[in-house]
Amino acid sequence: MTPNKVLIIDEMHLSILSLMEEAGYEVEYSPEISRNEILDRIEAFVGLIIRSKTPIDRELLLKAKKLKFIGRAGAGLDKIDLDYLEQHDIKLFHAAEGNMDAVGEQAIGGLLSLFNHISKADAEVRKGIWKREENRGEELQGKTVGIIGYGNMGSSFARKLGGFDVNILAYDKYKSGFGNFHVREASLGQLLEETDVLSMHVPLTLETRNFLNMDLLERFKKPIYFINTARGEIISFDTLNEALDRGIFKGAVLDVLENEKFDTFTSEQKNSFERLAARKNVIFSPHIAGWTFQSYEKINQVLVQKIKEAFSDQ
Ligand SMILES: NC(=O)C1=CN([C@@H]2O[C@H](COP(=O)(O)OP(=O)(O)OC[C@H]3O[C@@H](n4cnc5c(N)ncnc54)[C@H](O)[C@@H]3O)[C@@H](O)[C@H]2O)C=CC1
Numbered sequence: 001m002t003p004n005k006v007l008i009i010d011e012m013h014l015s016i017l018s019l020m021e022e023a024g025y026e027v028e029y030s031p032e033i034s035r036n037e038i039l040d041r042i043e044a045f046v047g048l049i050i051r052s053k054t055p056i057d058r059e060l061l062l063k064a065k066k067l068k069f070i071g072r073a074g075a076g077l078d079k080i081d082l083d084y085l086e087q088h089d090i091k092l093f094h095a096a097e098g099n100m101d102a103v104g105e106q107a108i109g110g111l112l113s114l115f116n117h118i119s120k121a122d123a124e125v126r127k128g129i130w131k132r133e134e135n136r137g138e139e140l141q142g143k144t145v146g147i148i149g150y151g152n153m154g155s156s157f158a159r160k161l162g163g164f165d166v167n168i169l170a171y172d173k174y175k176s177g178f179g180n181f182h183v184r185e186a187s188l189g190q191l192l193e194e195t196d197v198l199s200m201h202v203p204l205t206l207e208t209r210n211f212l213n214m215d216l217l218e219r220f221k222k223p224i225y226f227i228n229t230a231r232g233e234i235i236s237f238d239t240l241n242e243a244l245d246r247g248i249f250k251g252a253v254l255d256v257l258e259n260e261k262f263d264t265f266t267s268e269q270k271n272s273f274e275r276l277a278a279r280k281n282v283i284f285s286p287h288i289a290g291w292t293f294q295s296y297e298k299i300n301q302v303l304v305q306k307i308k309e310a311f312s313d314q
């Protein structure tokens with residue numbers, strides 16, 4: 001057994017193989033591996049490279065006796081037992097810098113499509129329906145965009161908004177001092193007061209699960225356009241429906257959903273998703289905000305660079 005074996009358990013751009021081999025690792029690429037097989041085999045590996053298919057929980061980590069690092073080929077760490085890694089000195093690297101451009105651009109794409117009815121009008125024209133007045137657009141110019149969570153994704157979205165002549169407010173519970181000439185650092189209260197467009201960029205944590213509940217949403221002073229490229233679990237289908245019914249949300253762009261596996265929907269989820277899907281002012285995408293041809297490769301470069309730097313003295 002070689003000491004430097006790394007197991008890759010999710011689908012990735014194949015540049016990861018040569019990059020990790022050049023960094024001195026023996027790589028096994030098994031994107032189709034089952035959880036049971038991982039449990040059986042993980043003991044032999046010093047490194048594990050993942051996306052988000054398999055929860056990296058205590059049961060799995062207890063078997064990973066030689067594990068020195070986990071590389072998350074992407075940003076979200078919500079399926080990883082972070083406490084266990086800290087307690088057992090297992091390093092964790094993410095590659096959010098590799099998909100932040102993609103997320104920033106996709107959020108803007110969704111927003112412009114919502115403001116200008118692009119996907120709705122496209123579907124109508126294909127059916128021979130030519131409705132100009134109903135598809136009259138809204139301008140972004142002069143609007144106040146509120147960002148919650150000002151990390152890699154939130155700041156990328158703010159940067160990409162640069163040319164749109166909007167006011168940008170950002171609230172981050174754990175960060176301060178990030179304001180600049182075009183982003184005003186705000187309290188949650190200020191953001192609720194002024195926002196026209198809300199874009200969520202927090203990680204999924206115990207605190208942010210159902211963060212956008214009706215109690216909070218009722219405190220927005222103006223009707224808002226909502227963008228979620230963060231995680232679906234921060235707002236339930238029911239809350240989305242209620243906010244849209246009551247005009248608290250004028251529309252929504254949803255790249256992520258409370259449950260992204262349609263075949264596991266409860267009957268309640270099925271009903272409330274169907275209500276959501278029947279709305280013309282909601283735009284969906286299948287969790288692809290960070291998923292471009294470019295990010296696919298950039299993620300590998302970022303990740304392997306971090307791994308190399310962390311173990312450069314060994
Ligand atoms: N749809 C997609 O394809 C993608 C989604 N994501 C999602 O975006 C999330 C954010 O990614 P990054 O920006 O790289 O993370 P990050 O850690 O750089 O930034 C998140 C920010 O949220 C702040 N935050 C945490 N809890 C908060 C709270 N309760 N209230 C206000 N602010 C809070 C943190 O202080 C941090 O500054 C990821 O965790 C992931 O869930 C990321 C990449 C692609």
Ligand SMILES: O=C(O)C(=O)COP(=O)(O)O
Pocket residue numbers: 051052073074075076077099287290
């Ligand atoms: O990087 C992230 O957090 C993402 O959500 C990207 O999607 P993935 O989980 O890698 O399929």
